[in-house]
Amino acid sequence: MANRVILGNDGSNFVLKVSQPGDNVLSPSEPLIFDSTSARTGMTFAGGSQSTTTGVNWSATKGNLGYIPLVVSMDNAAGTIEEYDADSLTETYHEKRNMTETSTTHIIPARFGSPSANGAVSSSPRTASNFKFFVLRIPLQYGKMNDASLWS
Amino acid sequence: MANRILLGKSTNSNLGHSSGKFGLYISRAGDDITNCTADQLIFNTDNVGSVSGAIDLGQFQVVPTTGTNATASISVNASGTATVPHANLGTGNFLFTNNAFSSSNLSGQELTSNVTTSRSGNGGFTGTTSGTLSNTGNTSATFTVAVIRGFLTSSLF
Secondary structure, three states, rough: OOEEEEEEEEOOEEEEEEOOOOOOOOOOOOOOOOEOOOOOOEEEEEEEEEEOOOOOEEEHHHOOOOEEEEEEEOOOOOEEEEEEEEEOEEEOOOOOOOOOOEOOEEEEEEEEOOOOOOOOOOEEEHHHHEEEEEEEEEOOOOOOOOHHHHHH | OOOEEEEEEOHHHHOOOOOOOEEEEEOOOOOOOOOOOOEEEOOOOOOOOOOOOOOOOOOOEOOOOOOOOOEEEEHHHOOEEEEEEEEOOOOOOOEOOOOOOOOOOOOOOOOOOEEEEEEEEEEEEOOOOOOEEEEEEOOEEEEEEEEOOOOOOOOOO
């Protein structure tokens, strides 16, 4: 059986490391399941599901992180659509139809449209069906993706 | 060197532990686990979900589909469904799929009427060993699917 957990001195630092099943944590050949020498891990801060929604405020019960986080989401529109209008002889193609906008408190299903004055697309919200999301404790915001915010 | 790993009783008031709380807490390099903030934690075992004092739900993990494979390629007919098997790491897992497909290039055809081609997929929260992926579009498609480890729905926001 492989050594899978180190809690203590690894020879140079005090650490907690956990390897994958069958992989020796002392000389791992696969990414570790947990490594305390990393500055951030993918901790799931919040999540939820809605049968239909135009936006979810997770901060109402969870609070907020002080930055716009990375959010992973899915809904029925996760894909592409291509349309041909024979009257106007116009073809349109749209990827990532399940796109969303996120803020420090909300995730909002959105779609491409004529941008508002500031270039945001939130002027074109949409209703998402079978919507699911996880909020990760990882910044995804201009000014927060630097050493001071990410690591220090 | 900062204290980074605490296994036992924490009294860190910044984590709401002024009265003492037992668990395993790990801060990131340079941050003292005895007085760090929640965002400076890289691991904790506190309450989860919407209960008082909750910080995180748990770790973000990918559940293997087969063996140690992180993804699977699943073909689904238009408006059809397919089963996505995965390792048993509990319920509430989340099927995540790519959402970009190549265009069918309708502009290369001589079309005389309106045409809509859509490829999109979604999956519900899964059971312990498999989930169902639905093609919500009108054209068959092959999806690359990853299974993200879930949590009890009662623990979500």
